[in-house]
Structure formats: C-alpha cells, structure tokens
Amino acid sequence: MNVIFEIYKTLLKKFGKQGWWPTTKANSLIPVYDKNFPKKRRTEREKLEIAIGAILTQNTTWKNVEKAIKNLKKNGLLNRKKLKEISVEELANYIRSSGYFKQKAKKIKAYIEFKGKVTRKNLLKIWGVGKETADSILLYAYNKPIFVIDAYTKRILSRIGFNAKTYEEFQNIFHNNLRRNHIIFNEYHALLVKLAKEYCKKNNPLCKKCPILKFCNYGKSKV
Ligand code: SF4
The missing domain is CATH 1.10.1670.10 (Helix-hairpin-Helix base-excision DNA repair enzymes (C-terminal))
Incomplete structure (x- = not known):
C-alpha cells in the first residue's frame, strides 16, 4: 500500500479541496481561496502576490500576512515597478503586521531585483529566500511540481x-x-x-x- x-x-x-494559494481578486483587498485555483494559470500579478505572501508568511500566521497584503494592495504596491521605486523603510511600514517587517521589506526588495530564470537553484541565491519559501514560490506561483x-x-x-x-x-x-x-x-x-x-x-x-x-x-x- x-x-x-x-x-x-x-x-x-x-x-x-483547499483552494490554495489565496490571492486578492479585482474586488477584494483580502486574499481569498478558490477551489479551482490549483488548475489555473497564474497571472504575473498573482505570481508576484504569491511570492510576496511566501516571504511575509515566514515566522508568522496567515492572519498577519493578510493584513500586510491588504495594506500593499490598497496602496497599489502589489506591483513590481512600484515595489522597485519604494524605499525599504517605506515598504517596511506597510507590512508591519507581518512581524520582522524591516527584514521582510529587504527580502521583498531582493526578490523584486531578481532577474534570472525561476529555478530552485536561482531562487535560493536570493537573500532571504530559504528552501520552504523557494518551494512555495515554485509550487504555488509557478505551478512546478x-x-x-x-x-x-x-x-x-x-x-x-x-x-x-x-x-x-x-x-x-x-x-x-x-x-x-x-x-x-x-x-x-x-x-x-x-x-x-x-x-x-x-x-x-x-x-x-x-x-x-x-x-x-x-x-x-x-x-
Ligand atoms: S493527530 Fe497527528 S499524531 Fe494524532 S493520529 Fe493524527 S496525525 Fe497522528
């Protein structure tokens, strides 16, 4: 057996079915679960949101991550260009609820600067991305098995x-x-x-x- x-x-x-990974929709600031989500192709915005969520969820509960995502979305920051422009200090302020917010802001900035092919080996080279985070990004954002x-x-x-x-x-x-x-x-x-x-x-x-x-x-x- x-x-x-x-x-x-x-x-x-x-x-x-659990409908992971929860993501915000056009009419929602809070990430929601969707039973069909595992089967769907991810949009670029969803990939970014999932990767950010995977970093934010390090050492904290999903409830705290939701608040941070809501804040980012409300302020138009679930967007690569905006995340590149914003300073680490400002970004940290938006994600305070997730804990270790200064570190996590640096990690998100490091992720945003990453330009290589999305492979496990490459993700693990990004500062602040460990095995669990890399695999969460690969599985939930990029549908890799x-x-x-x-x-x-x-x-x-x-x-x-x-x-x-x-x-x-x-x-x-x-x-x-x-x-x-x-x-x-x-x-x-x-x-x-x-x-x-x-x-x-x-x-x-x-x-x-x-x-x-x-x-x-x-x-x-x-x-
Ligand atoms: S609750 Fe955990 S330890 Fe208990 S039977 Fe289930 S899997 Fe095993």
Missing part, C-alpha cells in the same frame, strides 16, 4: 512514523511516492496544514478523532 497516497486520498475526502515542507508537515510525518530529518528527506517521501503533479502537491500540502491546525496540534493532538489515525504510529499508541 502506498501510505502517502492513501493519506492524501483520506484527507481530500475529509476536508475537500515541488513539494513544500514546513513545520506542520515534519510534525505529521514524524508522528506517522517516517524516519526523516532533513528538508530533502521529508521532501523525497512525497516526490518518491506520488505522481509529480503540481495540483496534487498543491492540495496535499494545504491539506496537511489543515490537519495540523485542526487535529495534529503541537501539544495535545486530537488523535482519537483524527481522519488518518489508522496510518499513524504515534496516534495508535495513544488511543
């Missing part, structure tokens, strides 16, 4: 019983067990985040009610 694929099917059945690993994913997989330590070891679990398909990777990562927030919490996971209990060593040992 392909446990990774079985877990995916179980989570999709339980939670449904690269699995995003975050703290939620590591927690869930470790509890299930996978013996992985490094980012790449966790990533390979998905790359080796699933069809390399950006729609599946998009949904699966979003579903794991949902599972982590609702069931597989850091402290006191709700194993008894967890939809993937039957696949999980830790859960089975607890109930």
Whole structure:
C-alpha cells in the first residue's frame, strides 16, 4: 500500500479541496481561496502576490500576512515597478503586521531585483529566500511540481512514523511516492496544514478523532 497516497486520498475526502494559494481578486483587498485555483494559470500579478505572501508568511500566521497584503494592495504596491521605486523603510511600514517587517521589506526588495530564470537553484541565491519559501514560490506561483515542507508537515510525518530529518528527506517521501503533479502537491500540502491546525496540534493532538489515525504510529499508541 502506498501510505502517502492513501493519506492524501483520506484527507481530500475529509476536508475537500483547499483552494490554495489565496490571492486578492479585482474586488477584494483580502486574499481569498478558490477551489479551482490549483488548475489555473497564474497571472504575473498573482505570481508576484504569491511570492510576496511566501516571504511575509515566514515566522508568522496567515492572519498577519493578510493584513500586510491588504495594506500593499490598497496602496497599489502589489506591483513590481512600484515595489522597485519604494524605499525599504517605506515598504517596511506597510507590512508591519507581518512581524520582522524591516527584514521582510529587504527580502521583498531582493526578490523584486531578481532577474534570472525561476529555478530552485536561482531562487535560493536570493537573500532571504530559504528552501520552504523557494518551494512555495515554485509550487504555488509557478505551478512546478515541488513539494513544500514546513513545520506542520515534519510534525505529521514524524508522528506517522517516517524516519526523516532533513528538508530533502521529508521532501523525497512525497516526490518518491506520488505522481509529480503540481495540483496534487498543491492540495496535499494545504491539506496537511489543515490537519495540523485542526487535529495534529503541537501539544495535545486530537488523535482519537483524527481522519488518518489508522496510518499513524504515534496516534495508535495513544488511543
Ligand atoms: S493520529 Fe494524532 S499524531 Fe497522528 S496525525 Fe493524527 S493527530 Fe497527528
């Protein structure tokens, strides 16, 4: 049995399509989810917004990112030209809600200055873009089939019983067990985040009610 694929099917059945990555629309300042978004081609504006969101979400909650995105959009700053013109200090003011705002403003500016081909290797050369951010940009902004690993994913997989330590070891679990398909990777990562927030919490996971209990060593040992 392909446990990774079985877990995916179980989570999709339980939670449904998650519609990541949320982006603002013509009539909305707040990013919204769209169940069909994984299948759609991204506009240049959406790619930029997703990349900015991926930087802003480092070490903070999505709620705080939403406020920063709203501020940027309201002031016409979800725009490459405008972001190039604005100073780091001014930009930092608009994104205060996301925390570490001075650093993040510098990171956004560094990203905007990047001119090369969008590959993982090149993204990782940009100051402030680590593996999780690079992979989020590739998967969610550019529809590349690269699995995003975050703290939620590591927690869930470790509890299930996978013996992985490094980012790449966790990533390979998905790359080796699933069809390399950006729609599946998009949904699966979003579903794991949902599972982590609702069931597989850091402290006191709700194993008894967890939809993937039957696949999980830790859960089975607890109930
Ligand atoms: S059974 Fe418990 S530990 Fe395992 S994934 Fe579910 S909530 Fe997490």
